[in-house]
Amino acid sequence: MMIDNVLQVAKPKARVFPWGTSRPYNAYKDYLKSRFGGRLQKVSVDAGFTCPNRDGSKAFGGCTYCNNASFVPPYCKPGMSIAQQVEAGVEYLSRRYKAEKFVVYFQAYSNTYAPLEYLQGIYAQALAHPRVLGLVIGTRPDCVDPAKLAYFEELAKKYYISLEYGLESIHDATLERINRGHDFREWAEAVEMTAGRGIHVCAHVILGLPGETREQMLQTAQVISRYPIDSLKIHHLHIVKKTVLAAEYQRQPFLVFGYSEYISLVIEFIRRLRPxxxxxxxxxxxxxxxxxxxxxxxxxxxxxxxxxxEMLRRGVWQGEKAGAGAG
Ligand code: SF4
Incomplete structure (x- = not known):
């Protein structure tokens, strides 16, 4: 697809936004820079978890867009312990990006889906590396409980601990359609149970899920802004090979975003987010x-x-429409 003229930008005007930078949104990388004095490089590891949405305890088959094989980093080989993966990852990323400070990213599948004693063992291996400052842990709302959160709260007194909860959409009909295996209420309860403990709370959303209108997507921005999340990852729907969604798409193609269409939508989304x-x-x-x-x-x-x-060209920024309607 050709990139069209939405990208014909005028020279942006310099202006400092409430978060102290000239970027028209509140960038996580700027936050890390001010908190840690520079970039934190993520070392992804594969801890061999599965997911309750795949193993049948919630559902089989997983979310329709999910292909965790696409997350395996080049330095991870089967059979390596967490300590070995961290060592290999730090070495690889130091050479490649000249990185100095690291967090270990438990990304694939649901990384709190195990008994607490087991989790303590694998996280301890990751935190034992002298250049690791913390953990980023991707999980699901139904894979945390008060005992696990109390443990993360203790860790967070010494390390940077971030829990990432996939949500994707606030609309339960969409969550059902993509086979998320939980509803919006479960996500909201997990976020509220996690907040206030010194743990960084991150949410994921996907724009462009099948069946959602533009207004529904913009509602997601407004509703999640009412919950105590610290950061957000916004993805456009991209259809990945070897997923249920790819099979659906091949059987009956549905509309996916054009480039400028996505840029316009995500800008409207950002304008409605809490600053x-x-x-x-x-x-x-x-x-x-x-x-x-x-x-x-x-x-x-x-x-x-x-x-x-494009945000600078249009003179818009994060949060200026927070509290406004979806239209
Ligand atoms: S919850 Fe995560 S790991 Fe599990 S199926 Fe969905 S996207 Fe995949």
Whole structure:
């Protein structure tokens, strides 16, 4: 798909926003810079978890868009312990990006889906590396409980601890359609139970899920802004190979975002978000060899830059429509 003229930008005007930068949204990377004095490089590890939405305790088959195989980093080999993966990852990323400070990212599947004693063992291996400052843990609302959260609260006194809860949409009909295996209320309860403990709370949403209107997507921005999340990852729906969604798409193709259409929508979404929510991602990214659609032919960093430039060109910023309607 060609990138059209939404990207014809005028030179942006310099202006400082309430979060202290000239970026028209509150970027997580700026927050990390001010808190840690620079970038925190994520070392992804594969702890061999599964997910209650796959193993049958909640459902079989998983979320229709999910392909965790696309998360396996190049330095992870089968059979490596967490300590070995962290060692290999730190070494690889130090060479590649000259990174100095690290957090260990438990990304694939549901990384709190095990008894607490087992979790304590694997997290301790990750935190034992002298250059690791904390953990980022991707999980589901139905895989945390008060005992696990009390443990994370203790860890958070010494380390940076971030829990990432996938939500994707506030609309239960959508969550059912994509087979999330939980509803909005469960997500909201997990977030409220996690907040106030010194744990960084991150949410994920996906824009463009099948059956959702633009207004419904914008409602997601308004509703999640009422919950105590610290940061947000926004993804566009990208259809990844070897997923239920890819099979649905091949059987009967449905509309996916054009490039400028997504940029316009995500800008409206950002305008409706609470201004103190740090934005970690503005677009999804998968390796081109795993991607079915939409194929834009641009890297996520380029999309992110185009969004930023377009917001400045339009004179809009994060939070200026927080509390407004979806229209
Ligand atoms: S909850 Fe996460 S790991 Fe489980 S099926 Fe859904 S996206 Fe995949």
């Amino acid at each position: 103190d929510i740090y934005l970690q991602r503005l677009v999804g990214e998968t390796h081109p060899r795993n991607l079915v659609a939409p194929v834009w032919g641009v890297r996520a960093s380029t999309v992110q830059r185009h969004i930023e430039e």
